[in-house]
Amino acid sequence: MTQVQIAKVWLVLSLVLLYYALNSWLVSQGGNEIFGVKLIVSNQVPAAMIAIPICGVLLICTSWIGRLHAVRGGDLWHRRIPIVGFESIDTASKEGRLYQGFMLVVFSLLPILAMLHFWRIFWSAEVMLSDTKAFTTIWDWSAMTVPARICTHHQVAEEICAGNATILPGLEPLIFAAISVAALVLAVLHWFEVFRKSA
Numbered sequence: 001m002t003q004v005q006i007a008k009v010w011l012v013l014s015l016v017l018l019y020y021a022l023n024s025w026l027v028s029q030g031g032n033e034i035f036g037v038k039l040i041v042s043n044q045v046p047a048a049m050i051a052i053p054i055c056g057v058l059l060i061c062t063s064w065i066g067r068l069h070a071v072r073g074g075d076l077w078h079r080r081i082p083i084v085g086f087e088s089i090d091t092a093s094k095e096g097r098l099y100q101g102f103m104l105v106v107f108s109l110l111p112i113l114a115m116l117h118f119w120r121i122f123w124s125a126e127v128m129l130s131d132t133k134a135f136t137t138i139w140d141w142s143a144m145t146v147p148a149r150i151c152t153h154h155q156v157a158e159e160i161c162a163g164n165a166t167i168l169p170g171l172e173p174l175i176f177a178a179i180s181v182a183a184l185v186l187a188v189l190h191w192f193e194v195f196r197k198s199a
Contacts (some may be wrong), residue, residue, distance in 0.1 A: 010065045017058035021114035024051035028121055043152040046165035048121040049176075055118070056179035059111050063186035066108070070193040080194045087141035102115030104194065108187055115180060122176075127169055128153045128161035141170035152192055 023033045027047040046071075075078030076119040078100040082146065084107075088095045126135050127148035136148070148169055151161040167173075 006069045010082045021111045043112045048118040056183040059183040063190040067190040138173045144170040
């Protein structure tokens with residue numbers, strides 16, 4: 001693929017990531033989705049839970065593609081970032097460098113901050129076990145064999161847990177954590193490649 005093609009793929013995936021992350025952030029704060037995105041659960045805690053793996057996988061893809069672009073991008077950091085919207089922009093100018101830096105922050109740093117927010121909500125969530133209706137945490141490995149319902153608003157009451165997203169305590173949070181760590185590592189490698197010193 002050419003640099004232009006790689007940049008376009010990066011832009012499309014980055015836009016999807018940013019759009020999904022911002023919508024999930026709004027819902028996890030008690031707001032409504034922008035343009036009525038139906039991929040987002042309308043309850044706060046489940047919205048954050050589901051956003052973690054989706055945003056994580058998208059961030060892995062955008063970071064890997066962004067790093068590939070940066071490796072082939074040349075000697076200067078602002079040329080290693082895909083150009084968004086203005087193909088004829090002079091990235092060496094002061095405004096061009098500012099624009100490139102802003103795009104990197106918007107499409108890379110904002111999703112990371114959103115994922116940290118989702119983890120803050122998800123980490124302390126309570127779940128209701130399907131068989132006993134008992135409450136436990138998402139990290140309870142002893143409840144791993146029993147599907148549980150994640151509770152909304154960090155309140156422990158059967159009526160706000162019923163009908164919510166299901167989770168396997170212990171196992172799913174571990175998988176989500178692995179995806180999140182991989183996404184963060186690839187994002188750091190992407191940034192490192194963008195700002196590496198030329199030989």
